Amino acid sequence: MMPSIEISQELFKRIQRHAIPLVDTAETAIARAFDALEKGPTTPSKPKIDDARVFDGEAPPDLTFATLLAANLDGKEIKNPYWNTLMDEAIRLGFKAYGSLKELRQHCPGNYADGQKDDGGYHYMPDLGISVQGRDANAVWRATSQLCKQLGISVAVEFRWAHKEHIKYPGETGQMAI
Structure with a gap:
């Protein structure tokens, strides 16, 4: 909670x-x-949306320390977007399309468990009856973009990097889409 x-x-x-x-x-x-x-x-x-750097979704930048600001999946805005909630929504679409966890695993590699599992970074998705292990922003984008390409749906994100000296785009906003 x-x-x-x-x-x-x-x-x-x-x-x-x-x-x-x-x-x-x-x-x-x-x-x-x-x-x-x-x-x-x-x-x-x-930051201004119009000033965002545009990246190729097929060759994304390093998303470490990037906070998701906005996300659109299959034409629908993701409310209160976080990287893992974006992935969850893509998983819902994949589960609906493929019909089973076994099939979903073949199209969207990751750590899943049947039923409820709340430890080890897993969170339960009661509407699907499965638990999904959270991932970092880079892994979320790889999994989500791969699944969206296979499903033939669009995904677009806008994000902002933290103000950290050792990252390539500190404090900047970026956009990318598939």
């Missing part, structure tokens, strides 16, 4: 002033504020 917090209406309005419309949730706006705070006293600029 995710922890929940209550905030005042005034603070919520402040968060909204700094959020990217149709992209940010309160959590991603707060995370960006903490990224800026941890980076130091420089004045952060709000």
Whole structure:
């Protein structure tokens, strides 16, 4: 269960002033504020969607330290996108198309378990009756894009890297699609 917090209406309005419309949730706006705070006293600029770097989905950049901002799968927006929720939605489509966990495994390699398994990084998908092990952003993109290509559906993502010195695009926004 995710922890929940209550905030005042005034603070919520402040968060909204700094959020990217149709992209940010309160959590991603707060995370960006903490990224800026941890980076130091420089004045952060709000990333613009139009300024995003466009990458080839077939040859993605390293997504380590990249936070998913927006995702669209088969023409449908993923609400509150995270890398693993994107993969879960692709798995749902794959499970529906292939009809069984055995078939899904052949088209989307990964660690799955029949029934509920909550340890070792697994989370339960009650609507499918299976558990899926979480993956890092790079593994999610590989699995999701591979499955989407096989299903003949589109996937598009927008993401932002953290402000870290050792990554290639610190603080920048990127987009890619299949």
